[in-house]
Amino acid sequence: MHELSLTQSLVEIAVDHARREKAQAILSITMEIGSLSGAIPEAVEFAFDVCTRGTLAEGARLEIRRIPGRGRCLECGEETGMDFTTFTCPHCGSFALETFQGKEMRLVELEVD
Amino acid sequence: MCIECGCGITPHDHDHSHSTRTIQLEEDILAKNNRYAAANREHFQQNGAFVLNLVSSPGSGKTTLLERTLRDLTERLQFAVLEGDQQTSNDADRIAATGVPVRQINTGAGCHLDAHMIGHGIETFDLPATDILMIENVGNLVCPAPFDLGEDHKVVVLSVTEGEDKPLKYPQMFQAASLMLVNKIDLLPYLQFDLEQCKGFARQVNPGIEILELSCQTGEGMAAWYDWLQRSVENKRDAAI
Numbered sequence: 001m002h003e004l005s006l007t008q009s010l011v012e013i014a015v016d017h018a019r020r021e022k023a024q025a026i027l028s029i030t031m032e033i034g035s036l037s038g039a040i041p042e043a044v045e046f047a048f049d050v051c052t053r054g055t056l057a058e059g060a061r062l063e064i065r066r067i068p069g070r071g072r073c074l075e076c077g078e079e080t081g082m083d084f085t086t087f088t089c090p091h092c093g094s095f096a097l098e099t100f101q102g103k104e105m106r107l108v109e110l111e112v113d
Numbered sequence: 114m115c116i117e118c119g120c121g122i123t124p125h126d127h128d129h130s131h132s133t134r135t136i137q138l139e140e141d142i143l144a145k146n147n148r149y150a151a152a153n154r155e156h157f158q159q160n161g162a163f164v165l166n167l168v169s170s171p172g173s174g175k176t177t178l179l180e181r182t183l184r185d186l187t188e189r190l191q192f193a194v195l196e197g198d199q200q201t202s203n204d205a206d207r208i209a210a211t212g213v214p215v216r217q218i219n220t221g222a223g224c225h226l227d228a229h230m231i232g233h234g235i236e237t238f239d240l241p242a243t244d245i246l247m248i249e250n251v252g253n254l255v256c257p258a259p260f261d262l263g264e265d266h267k268v269v270v271l272s273v274t275e276g277e278d279k280p281l282k283y284p285q286m287f288q289a290a291s292l293m294l295v296n297k298i299d300l301l302p303y304l305q306f307d308l309e310q311c312k313g314f315a316r317q318v319n320p321g322i323e324i325l326e327l328s329c330q331t332g333e334g335m336a337a338w339y340d341w342l343q344r345s346v347e348n349k350r351d352a353a354i
């Protein structure tokens with residue numbers, strides 16, 4: 001359940017931005033969670049209510065955009081979908097896969113009042 | 114409600130706007146931890162301390178590994194130890210018995226150490242006199258993986274009683290580690306554990322991972338681990354000059 005501390009960080013970052021904007025409330029928070037980030041969206045949703053209580057983000061809506069994993073083969077150059085069990089290139093069988101998408105855990109949008 | 118004045122009900126005349134607006138951002142959730150980690154790393158570098166972050170599931174033998182290593186290498190290398198656990202100071206007490214400086218960090222409900230805890234944890238250590246700082250993370254093959262502490266390497270300990278498929282089940286941790294220690298090999302005769310298959314799985318998720326087999330109980334294989342430590346400390350010292 002490291003999602004609890006990740007969610008705490010998410011809320012802290014959001015509140016910092018809202019303060020800088022002199023906002024009085026955060027209405028919604030949009031974040032991206034990559035499928036290779038190790039964070040489980042449902043666990044973040046679960047932690048969100050607890051972490052926002054008593055903050056500017058209390059009552060805010062949380063929107064999570066799930067980002068699928070993508071990788072590129074360093075041998076043949078082909079792109080492929082990646083999950084935690086993708087270890088070889090489906091095109092040429094090489095182990096040299098480089099992940100370029102799916103590890104993100106980012107706050108991308110805030111709606112404030 | 115307005116945080117500046119508590120408005121919302123009563124009319125008021127100071128000017129701040131109440132207007133809904135959208136802010137576009139690109140903020141990494143781990144950025145704060147990563148900033149602390151970078152500061153720790155810089156601090157370790159300046160003091161020439163080599164730092165390992167030991168991760169495993171509970172009971173793989175991290176504390177036993179430390180006890181034996183500290184006792185065997187006390188003449189050759191200066192150690193300091195940070196012990197992470199949710200509760201109790203049992204592990205720190207075991208380490209203290211070896212005479213090495215140790216601090217316990219209790220994470221309470223927390224399932225991992227973070228870089229901020231490490232920054233405070235090392236405050237009382239004499240880092241310039243320390244060759245190796247060992248950090249025993251909370252026993253858990255999932256949560257500590259994404260948290261950089263400022264260490265040189267994550268070392269994952271896997272004991273042969275856990276099954277050979279753990280690298281496939283917890284790939285993020287085995288990808289994050291530079292070295293895998295397969296522990297409790299004294300038990301191999303009593304188990305159906307396929308050592309070669311386990312090593313194959315680990316290399317499948319992380320082709321660059323180094324692997325050593327040992328028993329903290331009998332001492333078999335410990336010499337190679339000690340060589341690895343000695344070499345790493347020297348490399349770090351050379352790089353610092």
Ligand SMILES: Nc1nc2c(ncn2[C@@H]2O[C@H](COP(=O)(O)OP(=O)(O)O)[C@@H](O)[C@H]2O)c(=O)[nH]1
Pocket residue numbers: 169170171172173174175176177178252296297298299300327328329330331
């Ligand atoms: N047979 C055997 N038992 C070991 C070995 N290393 C550790 N143990 C035992 O495994 C148990 C858990 O060890 P501990 O160091 O507390 O694990 P930790 O939770 O990873 O810190 C203890 O009972 C140890 O004595 C080993 O190499 N062989």
Ligand SMILES: [Mg+2]
Pocket residue numbers: 175176177204249
């Ligand atoms: Mg322990």
Ligand SMILES: [Zn+2]
Pocket residue numbers: 073074075076077078089090091092093094
């Ligand atoms: Zn390929």
